[in-house]
Amino acid sequence: MATVYLPTLLRPLAGGRESVQVEGATVRQIIDNLEQQHPGIKERLVENNRLKPNISVAVDNEILPLGLIESVNPDSEIHFVQAITGGKN
Amino acid sequence: MSTQYNVIGTRPIRHDGADKVTGRALYGADIQLNGLLHGAILRSPHAHARIKRIDTSKAEALPGVKAVATAADFPAAGDKIVDLGEGATPLSYIRGNVLAQGKVLYRGHAIAGVAATSAHIAEEAASLIEVEYEVLPCTLTAPDAMKDGAPILHEDLHMQEFGKKTDKVNNVADHFRFSIGDAEKGFEEADLIIEREFHTSTVHQGYIEPHNATVLWNNDGRVQVWTSTQGSFVVRDTTACILDLPVAQVKVTPMEIGGGFGGKIPVYLEPVAAVLSKKSGRPVKIVMTRKDVFEASGPTPGSYIRAKIGAKRDGTFTAAQAYLAYEAGAYPGAMVGPGAMCIFAAYDIKNVTVDGYDVVVNKPSTAAYRAPGATNAAFAAESVVDEIAEKLGIDPVDIRLKNAAKEGTQRVDGPKYRRVGCVEVLQAIKASEHYNAPLGGPNRGRGIGIGFWFNVGLPSSCTISVNADGSVNLVEGSTDIGGTRTSIAMQAAEVLGIPAEQVHPSVVDTDSIGFTAVTGGSRTTFATGWAAIEAARDIVRQMKERAAKLWETEPAEVNFENGVFSKNGKSMPFAELASKIGETGGPIVGRGAVNPRGVGGSFAGAIADVEVDPETGKTQVVRFTSIQDVGKAIHPAYVEGQMQGGSVQGIGWGLNEEYYMDTTGTMRNSSLLDYRMPTALDLPMIETIIVEVPNPGHPFGVRGVGEANIVPPPAALANAIHQAAGVRLRTLPMKPSTIMEAVWAK
Numbered sequence: 001m002a003t004v005y006l007p008t009l010l011r012p013l014a015g016g017r018e019s020v021q022v023e024g025a026t027v028r029q030i031i032d033n034l035e036q037q038h039p040g041i042k043e044r045l046v047e048n049n050r051l052k053p054n055i056s057v058a059v060d061n062e063i064l065p066l067g068l069i070e071s072v073n074p075d076s077e078i079h080f081v082q083a084i085t086g087g088k089n
Numbered sequence: 090m091s092t093q094y095n096v097i098g099t100r101p102i103r104h105d106g107a108d109k110v111t112g113r114a115l116y117g118a119d120i121q122l123n124g125l126l127h128g129a130i131l132r133s134p135h136a137h138a139r140i141k142r143i144d145t146s147k148a149e150a151l152p153g154v155k156a157v158a159t160a161a162d163f164p165a166a167g168d169k170i171v172d173l174g175e176g177a178t179p180l181s182y183i184r185g186n187v188l189a190q191g192k193v194l195y196r197g198h199a200i201a202g203v204a205a206t207s208a209h210i211a212e213e214a215a216s217l218i219e220v221e222y223e224v225l226p227c228t229l230t231a232p233d234a235m236k237d238g239a240p241i242l243h244e245d246l247h248m249q250e251f252g253k254k255t256d257k258v259n260n261v262a263d264h265f266r267f268s269i270g271d272a273e274k275g276f277e278e279a280d281l282i283i284e285r286e287f288h289t290s291t292v293h294q295g296y297i298e299p300h301n302a303t304v305l306w307n308n309d310g311r312v313q314v315w316t317s318t319q320g321s322f323v324v325r326d327t328t329a330c331i332l333d334l335p336v337a338q339v340k341v342t343p344m345e346i347g348g349g350f351g352g353k354i355p356v357y358l359e360p361v362a363a364v365l366s367k368k369s370g371r372p373v374k375i376v377m378t379r380k381d382v383f384e385a386s387g388p389t390p391g392s393y394i395r396a397k398i399g400a401k402r403d404g405t406f407t408a409a410q411a412y413l414a415y416e417a418g419a420y421p422g423a424m425v426g427p428g429a430m431c432i433f434a435a436y437d438i439k440n441v442t443v444d445g446y447d448v449v450v451n452k453p454s455t456a457a458y459r460a461p462g463a464t465n466a467a468f469a470a471e472s473v474v475d476e477i478a479e480k481l482g483i484d485p486v487d488i489r490l491k492n493a494a495k496e497g498t499q500r501v502d503g504p505k506y507r508r509v510g511c512v513e514v515l516q517a518i519k520a521s522e523h524y525n526a527p528l529g530g531p532n533r534g535r536g537i538g539i540g541f542w543f544n545v546g547l548p549s550s551c552t553i554s555v556n557a558d559g560s561v562n563l564v565e566g567s568t569d570i571g572g573t574r575t576s577i578a579m580q581a582a583e584v585l586g587i588p589a590e591q592v593h594p595s596v597v598d599t600d601s602i603g604f605t606a607v608t609g610g611s612r613t614t615f616a617t618g619w620a621a622i623e624a625a626r627d628i629v630r631q632m633k634e635r636a637a638k639l640w641e642t643e644p645a646e647v648n649f650e651n652g653v654f655s656k657n658g659k660s661m662p663f664a665e666l667a668s669k670i671g672e673t674g675g676p677i678v679g680r681g682a683v684n685p686r687g688v689g690g691s692f693a694g695a696i697a698d699v700e701v702d703p704e705t706g707k708t709q710v711v712r713f714t715s716i717q718d719v720g721k722a723i724h725p726a727y728v729e730g731q732m733q734g735g736s737v738q739g740i741g742w743g744l745n746e747e748y749y750m751d752t753t754g755t756m757r758n759s760s761l762l763d764y765r766m767p768t769a770l771d772l773p774m775i776e777t778i779i780v781e782v783p784n785p786g787h788p789f790g791v792r793g794v795g796e797a798n799i800v801p802p803p804a805a806l807a808n809a810i811h812q813a814a815g816v817r818l819r820t821l822p823m824k825p826s827t828i829m830e831a832v833w834a835k
Contacts, residue, residue: 005503008266008442009251044252052252054426058504062786065546065684079503082265082426084543084610 002030002076006041010080014038022078027057028068030078045080056083095651096582097789100726101589103575105345117301117317117344118376125303126155126204128362128375129211131218132385133193133200136227136451136754137240140191140200140220147217148203153210156368157218158202158361160190164333171330182420184331186454187360193222194242194419195453196754197384199357204365204373227451227754231414232393234260234450242419242449262421263447267429267501275408275440279399283476284410287469289803289821290747291391291416294458295738295766298347299382304362305372312366314341314359319349319568320607325599327356332363342598343568350570350738351457354607355387383759387456388748389464390415390423396432396469400477404488408440409433413466415447418454423447427543428462430502431800432470434541435489435511435692437498451754457609459735460542460796464742464803467540468821471804475536476817485537485808486519494541494692510718510782511692514539517778518694523714532700533711536808539694540800544793545610548684550603551620553581553592553628555677559664560591561628566605567617569596571734571795572727576614577621579723580789584625586652587663603682611793614723615784616685622788623681632666635673639666687786693717693797695736695805701813706825706832708744708810713802714776720784720792732798733775739802741767747822 001021006014014020020037024030035042045055051067058079064070072078108114145157166180184190189198201218205211228234228242239260248257250264276282303315312334318324321343329336346353358375365373377386395412411432415423429445458464478488494511518524518537528535552564563581567573578592585592605617633647636654639661640647648655652663670677698712715732722728745765749758758764783790803821811817816831 007251007503008268009253055252061504061507062686063504063688064686081502081504082430084427084430084545 001074002072002078004030004034004078007080010041010044013040024072026068026072027070027078030072031068054083056081094583095586096579096589097721097723098725100724101575101579103572104578104594105569105574114345116298116347117303117315120303120315120344120374122303122305122372124371126206126365126369126371126373127208127211128202128204128365128373129208129215130199130361130375130381131201131215132381133189133196133198135193135222135224136196137225137242138193138222139225140189140193141223142221143201144219145201147219148214151210151214151217153206154203154214155206155371156204156365158364158368159200160184160188162364163188163331163360178422180330183327186420187331187357195451196756197381197453198419199361199385202361202365202375204369228260229450229452229750229754230391230393231416231446231448231450234448235414235446242451246421246449260449261446262417262449264444265426265429266442266444268442269499269501270440272408272410272440272442276399278401278407280402281477281480282397282399283473284395284397285469285473285819287394287396287472287819289392289465289468291388291452292742292746292748293383293388293764294348294350294352296348296350296352299377299379300353300357300386301374301376302358302362303372303374304359304366306363306367310338312339312363314339315344316341316359317346317353318343319346319353319570319609321566321568321599322604323354323607324356324359328359328363331360340598340600343596346568346570348570350459351461351609352387354609355456357386379761380759383764384756385453387418387454389458389461390417390455392416392465394465394469396473398473398477400481402481404481404483404491406436406438406492409438410441411443411469413443413445415462415465416450416452416455417447418452419449420454421447421449423455424457424462426462428466430500431463431541432466433501435494435539436492437494438492441501443501452748459738459799460540463540463542463800464739467538467800468803468807471538471801472807472817472819475808475811486515486524489539490515508782508785509690509692510780511539513780513782514692514694514716514718517716517780518696521696521714521778523696523712523776528698530700532703532813533698534809534812534814535696535698536805536812537694537696538801538804538808539692540797541690541692542611542797542800543690544615544688545612546616546685546688547606547610547612549605549617549620551617551624551681552602553621553624553679555628555667555670557668557671559587559667560593561585563592563594563621564597564602565594565617565621566597566602567613568608570608571731572724573608573613573617576723576727577618580618581621581625583789584622585628585663611691611795615688615787615791615793616683618723618791619685619787620681620683623683624679627679627681628677631677631679635670636661636666638673639669687784689720689784689786689792691718691792691794691797693801695801697802697805697809699806699809699813701810701828706828708823708828710740710772712773713740714778715798716778716780717794717798718780718782718792719794720787721781721790722779723789723791725779728779728794729777731794732777735796735798736775736802737767737772739799740772740806743803743806743821743823745822745824
């Protein structure tokens with residue numbers, strides 16, 4: 001199972017845990033299964049069927065551009081991080 | 090990955106050089122069209138006020154005036170949330186910054202636009218517009234804006250906490266926290282803990298060319314825009330969004346750009362010029378004055394930062410903690426997130442907690458500025474690191490090397506670094522002639538600093554077509570701020586095995602190339618370069634097919650190396666095969682469209698020698714060296730130029746530059762005479778040391794070079810001033826009065 005490292009402000013939703021083991025072959029599946037384990041997390045990460053624009057996902061320590069449809073390996077490490085943007089409009 | 094290159098690493102003359110040095114290059118203000126009208130903007134004299142009434146009748150009656158526009162002419166924004174590549178933002182905020190509706194939130198906030206037959210008539214007409222205000226108290230700094238009872242800018246702005254909308258309405262748009270390990274426990278293990286407070290002022294990018302826009306709303310409904318921008322597609326999408334038009338109805342032609350540094354990503358003038366054009370039926374050009382640029386474009390946030398680091402006697406950092414509150418200006422979006430992620434990015438510290446606050450204040454809405462958010466943060470962290478080194482009696486480079494981030498180090502936001510060059514940058518500092526040279530006089534000091542920027546990827550497109558003479562035409566959508574035509578062309582040339590001069594690059598409008606994200610985030614040589622590599626590879630693939638036809642074999646049997654196609658003793662140079670494309674099947678066009686992975690972050694360091702006049706507090710920079718891991722330097726001269734430019738901007742930020750605001754929110758130094766940017770007369774030659782730790786994620790090892798170099802200079806200067814004058818300054822800019830006050834207080 002992949003290891004999901006939770007952002008600090010989401011840890012209360014998982015009983016204070018820093019990381020959890022979650023099954024899934026894509027980021028979308030990971031989040032759906034995470035929601036099953038710890039309700040409330042999905043709405044903090046997903047909006048309109050995509051990652052919220054100010055959130056990025058790092059799989060195996062690389063920030064990846066495709067969001068929910070990125071592939072995940074069984075031994076992957078996943079972080080949800082603040083997106084780096086070039087400025088506001 | 091090959092490390093033997095023919096083109097990469099050389100220094101060809103830039104493709105746009107002749108146009109630039111002869112004055113033939115066309116900038117936005119150069120546009121002339123039949124029937125062109127000139128626009129002017131009425132701006133708020135108040136930092137915070139409710140607009141009770143706008144009367145444009147006198148302006149409209151002035152002879153020569155053809156149109157007047159206010160926010161009422163824009164389609165209603167409603168509660169629509171848009172993502173134009175810069176994060177989710179209420180459309181009302183984007184639109185509200187272009188033309189105020191209901192309230193003005195900073196002095197200089199645009200209220201109305203006028204189009205007339207001359208610029209003078211337009212200005213006079215703007216002055217005839219009557220606005221009735223209810224002036225409100227203003228709040229100008231993050232700490233003040235966060236206090237109970239502070240004037241509230243947006244009554245509907247609820248503080249967010251990682252995707253959760255809270256009940257708090259207190260000018261804080263966003264609060265986040267990053268933590269790894271156990272900071273409290275880490276501090277218990279420390280022998281020395283230093284915690285300090287820092288303030289940095291609002292500063293401007295200082296690009297020489299003011300914002301400008303010319304727009305023709307044609308009779309067929311299409312809107313054509315000529316403008317100075319870092320992102321033509323951002324202008325297209327934002328303009329279409331504000332005007333509620335399909336994106337295909339807007340065509341943006343990016344003109345040459347006289348500097349941006351992050352500040353030419355937002356849209357200010359285009360939607361106003363569009364409405365004026367629609368109303369008048371004629372093209373409309375608006376050009377900001379320098380005062381407009383200072384008061385109404387997007388400077389970088391001022392900030393308040395607390396930084397705390399604990400260390401063992403041997404210099405090992407055991408814990409770190411920081412609190413960052415950045416001024417977003419009138420609308421949310423201060424670069425506090427990147428600042429928080431960068432503040433301890435140079436160090437491998439197991440126990441870290443960082444809190445960040447994005448705070449709206451009555452100042453212009455801020456924009457990106459080279460490594461946005463990181464310079465403020467590094468000033469704080471690197472000052473504390475220097476103080477720890479001093480107290481423990483450890484060389485400033487050695488303590489940084491002892492704690493330096495490396496491959497596998499966990500960042501405070503979670504992910505671990507891939508291959509990075511922090512150690513190599515520090516080693517280059519330590520081995521440099523500069524670091525080991527004597528200071529050479531009294532009242533002098535030397536300081537160092539180090540900083541990090543992530544760099545980004547994002548989408549880019551490129552097409553290349555082959556000419557019969559063996560040259561190629563390269564078409565791209567990245568506006569060229571720092572020589573990227575050449576750095577992109579060189580990557581294509583390397584793949585094609587031809588000289589860089591045989592690649593003719595063009596930056597084109599939004600109808601003529603696939604989507605390309607902004608020139609920003611140090612991404613262009615990395616990502617658009619990658620698109621060019623893909624397009625060139627596509628060319629090679631197609632030309633192999635042509636060679637195979639000529640040699641009556643299969644394409645897979647054709648080899649290509651160093652610009653020569655070959656098979657079993659037969660060979661044909663690129664140019665010779667190019668001359669035969671007509672007879673072997675017709676035109677060859679290669680395409681590359683990428684949204685690349687493999688982004689490589691960049692570390693930069695600075696060594697600053699200063700001399701502080703003990704009588705006046707004036708700081709003279711007597712020697713300065715910029716050191717940066719750039720991955721592979723595609724064009725070393727342009728890399729050096731970026732390092733020098735970022736360093737000079739960092740020096741200005743450190744020593745002189747600030748928005749000098751009075752208590753009413755009026756900027757008192759809104760000219761380049763009074764807003765003191767360093768000039769060539771103020772500074773020594775900026776020395777550079779290029780460190781090349783290739784990024785394994787890019788075909789040629791590119792990381793990106795445009796930003797990290799601005800991060801360490803203010804910290805290096807502060808540490809140098811401490812050695813020269815015996816005072817530690819924790820407020821930017823470190824101007825003479827600040828230095829003397831600190832000396833007198835000692």
